[in-house]
Each structure stands twice: as C-alpha cells, then as structure tokens.
Amino acid sequence: REELITLAHGAGGKATHTLIEAVFLEAFRNPLLEPLADGAVIGDLALTTDAYVVKPLFFPGGDIGDLAVNGTVNDLAMCGATPRHLTASFILEEGLPIADLRRITASMAAAARAADVHIVTGDTKVVENGKADGCYITTAGIGALDRGAALSAASVTPGDAVIVSGPIGDHGMTIMLARGELDLEAQLTSDTAPLHDLTARLLAACGDAVRCLRDATRGGVATVLNEIATASRTCVILDENAVPIRPQVRGACELLGIDPLYVACEGRMVAVVAPHRADAALDALRSHPLGADAALIGRAGDDPPGLVLLKTCFGGTRIVDLLVGDPLPRIC
C-alpha cells in the first residue's frame, strides 16, 4: 500500500512530527536542525522559515500578509533573537486580483514596520488557475542573538513554571468562523501579533531563568507542551482552571468538538521559567499589552517523564497527547 500525504501531515501534531523526523530530519540531518526548535541558531544569528497557506486570505484581525511577517518574527523571537531581515516568496494563482495582492503586501509592510524588520529579498512565481488557492507566501527571517544563555526545550527542569502569555485559541477559531462553516455569530479576531518586544522584556527581566519559549501555533499549547515534555524528559502538569480561554472561543470549540488546548494561536507563547523567577516573569509579561493576561498554567514535574497531564476542573487528571488528525486544516 502506497503511503500518501494527508492533511494531518500539515496539522502540526503527531503525523507532522513523524513526517519531519522520518523524512526531513532523516534526509537533512545536521546538528543545527536536530533540536527541531522554532528556528536554527547559527553562532549569533537565528534563522527560520514558514510557509503560509491560510484560507481565507483575509479574516477578522488580519490576513495572510501580517501572518507571514508576524509568524516568522515570532519564531525568531522564540529563539531569543531580535528579528532583523525577512525574505518573502510568493506563489500566486493565475487570476488572483492584483488589488488583493496589494492589500496583502500593504499588510506585510505594516507588520514589518511594527516589528522593525525589513523585507530585503523575495521571489514571485505564478501557477495555473486551480494549482494554488489565491496566494501562498513563504517568509524566512534572520535575527540577532545578543544574549549569552541558550533557550531550549531540553533545559526544562522539574519545578519550572509553565506560563502562557494570554488567552489561547483566538486565531484558530477566528479562521473557522471566517470560513462560515460554523453556524455561530461570535465576535472574534485573530491574535496575530509580533512577540519580539514581549520576549525582549521577559528576557531582560529574567535572563537565564527563562528556559524555553515557544509560540503556540499549529497544534496549540497542548502540542508545544508535548514537545517540551519529550525534549526535557519532564512531566508537564497543567491546571485546567488556570488556562485563559475567551468564552467565545470556548463556545466555538464546544460546537466543533475541539479541545481549545489544540487550537492555534498566532500571537501567544508558552514560556517556561525557573521557579524563583516565575512571579517576575508574570510581572514582566503583564507589563506589556500583548502579555496583559499572562497566566501561570502549570509546572514541570518529574514523573511520568515525557507526558503532559491536565488536572481538570472536576478534580480528575487526564493525559494531553499530541494532536491527532487535522481538525482545523489551513489555519496558517
């Protein structure tokens, strides 16, 4: 039986991890790729890339353009870097209105200004009608690392505080609503935002006590925490009551039968911080508009290693595994 690519391979969860490890890492293996972090750290430089295939191209709170800039800015910020220069490569579908393209490039330019980065090189390809979906964008970015300490999921230690920078799931649910596939009239906008300022503030306040940063994109907070638990051989224990979720997101998730822990954000991050600096980290995050609702949502423990456990509101405990399948295709 021939193995084929499925949508789940793009969801950021279990199938994506398997594909990346069995196909891409296997073929390209080298020490810089191996950590499979948000970006690669090359001396005092960070390098990262993402493709954007979000559908629809325009949605409340943003469009594919600001997503493509903010997403790459954020992966650089998660490396502890100051984002500097971006590349922007476009695959355009024949028939795309140039007015739409102008709206997208205007968003990108505004997002680049807001994040203080420059788009310095790019590429433009066109494919026949029916061979793309309006517009796909791939950005890559380089950033400057000027701090001593290395951030890494592997450095997370039992006792560490697990913090989320704000309410989760807004982006994913906004996209689902924007597709009109849900019979729901909720007021929701994407959380797409550049997080480099927030990370700079956190790192300035807590320095080496910050173990690891990850933006909670595809697969959501649950997937990011699984990656951290696996890499550090710790057990991440979450307190369900502490996880900030907007009522509209909770409602939409219930209708769709999706756990909000798996829903993508585009302007939220998970920070793991040594216990003695947890309060300082929360203060630093909350001093910034993008971290105003930051919350301590759990702790790293030691047993069982590699698992994420959720203490539910009802007093029970359940395992939060990697995302399986693809409940929300083409969210970013």
Place this chain on the structure above:
Amino acid sequence: REELITLAHGAGGKATHTLIEAVFLEAFRNPLLEPLADGAVIGDLALTTDAYVVKPLFFPGGDIGDLAVNGTVNDLAMCGATPRHLTASFILEEGLPIADLRRITASMAAAARAADVHIVTGDTKVVENGKADGCYITTAGIGALDRGAALSAASVTPGDAVIVSGPIGDHGMTIMLARGELDLEAQLTSDTAPLHDLTARLLAACGDAVRCLRDATRGGVATVLNEIATASRTCVILDENAVPIRPQVRGACELLGIDPLYVACEGRMVAVVAPHRADAALDALRSHPLGADAALIGRAGDDPPGLVLLKTCFGGTRIVDLLVGDPLPRIC
C-alpha cells in the same frame, strides 16, 4: 476592469519586472531590496530566496529538490558569497506519494552536500487535493561575503566583456521535452548545478575586475542582460555567432518558435568583467568543469544606453528586449 495575475507575471520578463516594481518594491521599499539583485547584501552576509513550482517534479538531469538547493546556492554565489545555510519550506498537496517526497528530499540532501551547505530549518504545510501540484518548495539561503569589492549591475562600464559560462537553454528545453508537449526525441538534460565553486574561482582570478554576476534563470540570458543594461545605462552588444547553444536546444527552440536567448538555464551564469581581465576570466572559468565551454559573447558599449543589441549571423542588428508573455510556464 479588474487587473488579474497572469502566467506572464511569473515568467521573469517584462510583466514580472513591472509587478515587482509596482507592487512589491513599492510596498516593501528599503535600501537593501532596492538594487533588485540575486540576493540582498547585509554587511558580510548575503540573503536570498526562491520558490520552486517546476512541472514535472522529476526530469532528466534533476528534480524540484536539487533545483531548490542549487537555485538558492547560485543566487548566493552571484552575490559573491560562499553559500552556508539553507531553509526549506514545503507546500505539499494531499495525496502526494511519500515515496516521491523521499526522492525529492534525497536529491536535496545530495545537492546540499555537493554545495557544502546545510539545511538547518524548514516548514511543512499540506493543502487539499487540487490546491497545489504535488509539491512546491521555497528555499532561502545565507552566505558569507569575505571579499572587499561589491558586485553590481550598476557598475558595468562601456568596454566590459560579457561572458557566459556555458551553453544556454538546456534546462528550459529539457522541461518542455519532459512534459511531452513537443513531438521531438532529443537527448537533453537539465544543466542544474551549483555555481559557487565556479564563481569562487573567477573571483580569485579576477577580483575587482568582475563587475557583476547573474545566473540566467527565468527569462534567460536576454533578460539578465537587459537588467544589466538598464542598471548600468550601458548598451550591451551581443555577437549571435558567439553564443554557445547545443544543436538539440536550437532545434527544440525552432520547433517551439522560441529564441534560445530567453530560455532558462539553472547552471549557467553571465559574468561581466573589465576588459583587461577578460582573458583571465575565460581561463579561470574554463579550468572548471561547469565553465568548460565559457564564451565571450559580447561587450558593453555606451550607446544607446539601456538596450541590448544582437549582431546577427546575417550581419544585421536587432534589439533584444525583455521577455514578453510566458512561453515556458513553470520551468523552475
């Protein structure tokens, strides 16, 4: 009337230039992007990107994988940089056989080894069946600049020698034949190859006398020379008899009614060199297997500025303009 994206916007010629200048440069404008060179030069670093949408994915002499590595390696080499690190971002169509993906990643790994670069970070997105064409890849690359002199199209001066590193048009014609759209049985393989070694040899031999390097990809040698003529306000005068073209390429071009000067190469470059070092440049290029058939094909003149003129075999002269339309869609 609403303006729409057409295939010509992706051909690398007149429509591409207009779109890049009116939409992308207009929105993103900054001094590093402005020269619109093969890549951006940022201090002692070069940065570049290209998307690859070639159809078919596999063809004689290569596949989308080695194209995606060599193409980005070459744009770095054209900046005068030593290619170092690549990113690789995949947009996969649901239903793509994983065996095909493995073939592609194996080619990329081999091409990366051959060019002495590492693929250090990547991304994987999946779109629904019918929303891509098997696989699109975007690579970005960074390279190290360790030479003093800056290469630029603007620095070309009347009298300079215009050199091409080998026979032109092999890649484009190979793709057309591989699509089976031509009733022709020619033995042709793509010229896809990494040019960083060849550029290093040329720069070592001729240093500052090398004014400008450009790989002759979409739009071919004619388009590259137009860009050079425009940027330098010189007139490039070509000798048709001197342009190396394989008989099979010439034959296929005649059948298709295409001028080989516009056909994409993926392993050939144009080098413009100060007159006193023209012979040294040819010797340096010919000492390398990828430059064995390098040829002096013309000179920069001063009048009329901004034009490319071809002295034909019949003794006439005609203007070689930018490519119009898209005779060869999705060649790379």
